[in-house]
Structures are given as structure tokens and as C-alpha cells.
Amino acid sequence: MTRQPLPTYEQLTRPLPFWHPKAVYYGTFRWLLKTIGCLSNGIQIGFKYGFDSGVMLEYVYRNQPSGRTFLGRAIDRIFLDSQGWRGIRQRGEILKRVLLAEIKANQQRDISTVLLDVACGGGRYDLEVLRVCHQDHVTATLRDYRPENVEKARQLASKLEVVATIEQGDAFSDADLNRVDPRPNLIVVSGLHEILPDNELIRQHFQQLYRILQSPGTLIFTIQPYHPQLELIARVLPSHTGSAWIMRLRPFELTRQWAEAAGFTDFQVQMDQFDIFGVVTARKL
Template structure:
């Protein structure tokens, strides 16, 4: 019975659902892609007139996407505080360097940059999704942003930067990985990349009421059905402490599905 129900749901979403711009993006790039998140952040319904817009608004109002937007706002707040701790009138080490290892287009980072004087903050965006990187580069050029760069890179095996980053961000990646040992190894590897006194900022999904629907209906960026695992924030903090971080704290976004953890070198 469940198999037939999910098959019907997939058929409806893959036909009528494509009247929604957001659902079309999901089928083209993956519902877990950077382009999908970028569209969710904008939160402006699109698609065919009337029915498409209505479907898209329902889609964008799903609890998971509302939590994603709340996670972004919390993440921006955390990064503002971390940058403020390091930014000064004359910083001998140069600009505050931020690395996002799985950035996608990096919209929230572009939103942060104009809050600082030119040259005070440098952002490096890395991702395996070339289309997302190109989208971010185009938008940065349109906005006249010079303090942000985009390059192809593997979040789980990041290439070193010319200067060690002060802040490393991992947002929305660990939620997609099913193997805890891979995440724990990533946390330890990123600690080794940080400048002295640096901080790792990463997100964790602790619960999601639509996991069964997502795993049976929505394709990911690789074309397979999108499976996710929820984990207690205590486990995420444990990974950071085992990696050698000495000060580890977490905050939960307002919808209540995600936490943002800061782990200091």
C-alpha cells in the first residue's frame, strides 16, 4: 500500500508539481542542491500563473524549508559575532578569512559582506556543484562584491588555502551524510585547517517530520531518492570535542529542526 501511495505521489509531483518553479528546480538540480536552497532563501513563489504560484507557495511553506530559512538567519548571526571577535581597525593578520567548504551559490555570505568595510573580510566558497558556483559568481559580480571567491573543491577533502581561515563553515552538508564516521573525520580535518584561535561553525539536523516523504518522493542532486539522518546535537558536539576543539556550544533555530554549533580551536 505504501509503495503504491509513494508512486502516485511521485507521479503527481513530477507532472502537476512542475508548474511550481521550486519543484522544477528540484527535479533539474536535486532537492538538496545549492540552487534549491538559494531559491528557498529568496522565498518568492513562482511558476505558471495561478496554479503554479499556489503550488510553489505551499512548497516554500513546508516546515523543512521554513527551518532552512531560520537556520540561515541563525548562521548569519553566529558569523557576525565570530567576525566581530576578530575584526579590528588594524588587524596584523590581515582580513578575517572565512571558508565555506560546501557553499553552493553562497547567498547568505554575499548578504553578510556589505556589512563590513571593503577588504575587512575575505570569503572563499568551495563546492562540487559547478553550476552553483557559477551562479554565485554571477550574482557577486552583479552586486559588485570583490571580497568573495568561488572555486571547485571537495568539502570532505578540502585543499589548503594560501592563508589559514579564521572561520570554517559547514552548512547543510552533514545533514546529507549517512555515515557518522565520515562526518567525524571531516570535523577533525577541518580543525587542522584553521588558523590559531579559529572556529568551526557547522549545522546539524536534529529532527524532521517529513523524512519518510522526502526519502520516498524527492530526488537528490545525484538523481537518487533523498535520504537524510537526524542526529542529536550532543553527538555533533562530541565529534568536535574528540577532534580537539576546546569550547563547543550550540544554538537551535526558531522552527526547531536544526542547530548551529561553534567549535573553537
């Protein structure tokens, strides 16, 4: 299937002229979302915390429409059924399957799993997997930079009766990464690289993760090579920083080059049905 060419990250950072038809369209769309759209609890969360925030993703994963009045709930259902959010939920299911398979493979080899998620958001995919594992064989540390995500993850861990260390931490800080003890043999990076535009930061991150990962060990990370609503999102929705949510799409080949240069090998990729999001496993031998 031929895809329509998408604007580049650099093009999306430039504002449209006020007279441009797209500027009128996206301006009207934004106004509708901030007025009638805010009857939807999901859209309210997006404008409060950012549509790429951990709080937003936790709401999307739960997939239970809510809002003020029947109209608000109907809008919320449409919002949650957008192709991007459906892809996110599929990515979450793929991630849980891959994570569980890695933990079970370690158990079969009589290896205890030491899990580190460097940016867990609300922590749902980790905690739902940990709930079905024999926790005697798993030590888990879940981190996130934002305190509201840490609190959400702690609440969910308590609800699911899962034991894990859940703490605030910077995924890109050598000092914070060095504090992880014992060193992980399984690292998860989900939904983090996709929301950051700085290629050099991501390239260096693979080197940081390789350094702290035990040998042998496994890295699970996510990719986003495509998004059909790329321009609408950039022109209409705010990110967790409060600025426009402008995504830099990266082909798997590029992120694979960075990971290989850091030392990783044996890559396996699973994509959602829309080919928007993917889950990648890579090994440190």
C-alpha cells in the first residue's frame, strides 16, 4: 500500500501562514477540541498533562470512555478509537507478550530477571506482566522522570498487589542509571525515544543502556516509523512540555544502526497492524 508522503520534522516546526487553508482548518479543529471536545475526559487529560504524557497513555491503555454527559462519553469513545491510540494499545499488548516471554525464558534457564524500565509512565504493561510472574524470580525497578507518573504507577502496583521499586529518575542521566543495583539483565524503553526530537540524545542513550546492561542481557525498545495523523497532531495537540507535539519519525534502520554501534545484536521486530508502532528486542552477548 502506497502511503501519502508526510511532512518532515523541520517542516512541522514552522508555523503555517495565517491565511493558509490548513491553518484555518487546524485552528478550527483545536478550538473545537478545547470547547466541545473537553466534555471528553480523555481530551481534558491531554490538554492538562500533554497528549504524549504518561497520564494520557495510562488513560488510553484502560480504554474506558468517560466524560460529562452522553455527548462527552461519545466524543471520548471516538477519541480512544483513533488509529493512533488503537496502535498504542496494540503496542502495549505486544510489549507485554515480549516482556513475559523474556522473563519466562530466564526462568527456564534458572536465571533471575533483574528488570529496569527507565521511563515507565503509569507502569501498566510492566505491572500487569509482573502480576502473572513468580516474583521470587524477578526484581523490578520502574522509573519515570515525572512525579505524577511515579504516583500513578505506585497506585496501580498497590491495586494489583505487585512488589516493585517505583521511583523518580532521569532515563538519560548517567548518575541515575549508575544507581541501579543490581545491574539489570532486562531493560525496557517504551514510548520514550519517539517523543524526543534529538537524534544525538537517542544515539547516545543506546550506549548508556549497553553499558549498564548485564552480559548476557536483553533490551526491549519501541519504534515509530510512521503516523497517519502526524501533521494534525503537530498543529493541534500540546505535548507534555506544553509546546506543540511534533514527532520525529525514525525508520527502524536508523535506530538499529545506533543500537548496533553501541554493541547490541540479534534484533527482532514486531509491528502493530497499522505499521505505526513497533517493539524491538536486542541482545547484549
